[in-house]
Structures are given as structure tokens and as C-alpha cells.
Amino acid sequence: DGGITQSPKYLFRKEGQNVTLSCEQNLNHDAMYWYRQDPGQGLRLIYYSQIVNDFQKGDIAEGYSVSREKKESFPLTVTSAQKNPTAFYLCASSTGYSEQFFGPGTRLTVL
Amino acid sequence: KNEVEQSPQNLTAQEGEFITINCSYSVGISALHWLQQHPGGGIVSLFMLSSGKKKHGRLIATINIQEKHSSLHITASHPRDSAVYICAVKRSNNNDMRFGAGTRLTVKP
16 A cells, blocks of 8 residues: 555654654655644645755744655654644655645644 | 734534635635645645636635635535634745635534
8 A cells, every 4th residue: 555654643742852853655655745734724834855865944943853864754853942742743745846745743742 | 014814714604504715815816725634734735826716516616806805605504514613825936835824614414
């Protein structure tokens, strides 16, 4: 089955710790995206990558970092510099300018 | 002002009612998407359209490019339609998506 997986579904971390969220796709898509969703707001783009070994900042990249060493994988690290990291994080992928396919999301809670 | 505005924010309906959710946008777009997000959080794409109208089962999506407006209709609504419906636009000439805040639909039996 082709799709996007994100793990874990729920993640708890102490304030000041870095945490890495996993995103894997087997759709053979070139482009991958990370979004953040907060209550009452639309999804906001954190980072995106259109090809392996290349990525661009989105609207709210501060406090986050990514890597794209493999086509299938686009992990997101939430660093201690992110002032309000508690949120729902969604990963998506697409090919060219087609529609984006979304993963199931990771809910991060920083205690 | 957000580039994508949805109305209403929340909508409660009785089973069987006809539902309309509206989306207005203020930027040039190459396509508009309607997405469905269930309580677990995962998002499913319902429609991608750039003109006219599309229908899938009980769901109908329309877009008026001149008026920069789209509607999502649900006929004969059912409790399993309860979800958050999100309008998203792909801006012209790039791969950038902008999202509405979503409409939370609750259909009561």
C-alpha cells in the first residue's frame, strides 16, 4: 500500500529538549512538506523540499530544522529555540504540481 | 486578513439536511482543494478543482474563478460526515498552498 506514515502519533517532551518527528512516503513523490496546525488556524508551512538534498523555509521555519537525505524521508526536528512547540504536525508529499497527500499527523505536547 | 476565508466556522445539522460550506480567497490560484479532517487528525483530499463543478457521491464542489469563491455541498448529510472541512488554494505559478481555518461540521442523528 502506498502512503505517508508519520511516527509517533503522540509525543511528549520536556521543555528545552529537541525532538525529531518522522515522515516517510513510498509514493515516489519528489516534493515533501511539513505543516503545523493550531486550533482555529489554517495549516502553516514550516519547511518544504522539492528534491533530495534541497529544502526551503516556509512561513514559520524559526525553531525548526529538516533534512532530506533520501527521497522517501523528510524528518523534522523541533528545537529548543521554538518558543511554542505544542501543536499538531502534518507531513505531506506531492509530485510536481499535483495535489498533496497528507500523513496522519503527530501531536506534540511539550510539558 | 487571511488569504483564504471559510464560513461558517462551526456548523451543526440534523441528519438528512443539505449542507453548504463557503470559501473565499484573495490571491491568484491555479487550483482549489477541499480537504476533510477527521477527529484523529488525518487529512483526506476530497476535490481538486480549477473551474466549474465536481461531484463525488453526495459531495459537490463548485468554484467561481471570477468571484474567487468556492462552495462545498453535502446532500443528505449523515453523522459520518462529521469532520472539519478545509479549503486550500494553490497559488499561481508556484507550489505554495494556503489553507483556510476549517469548518467544523457536526451532523446529529
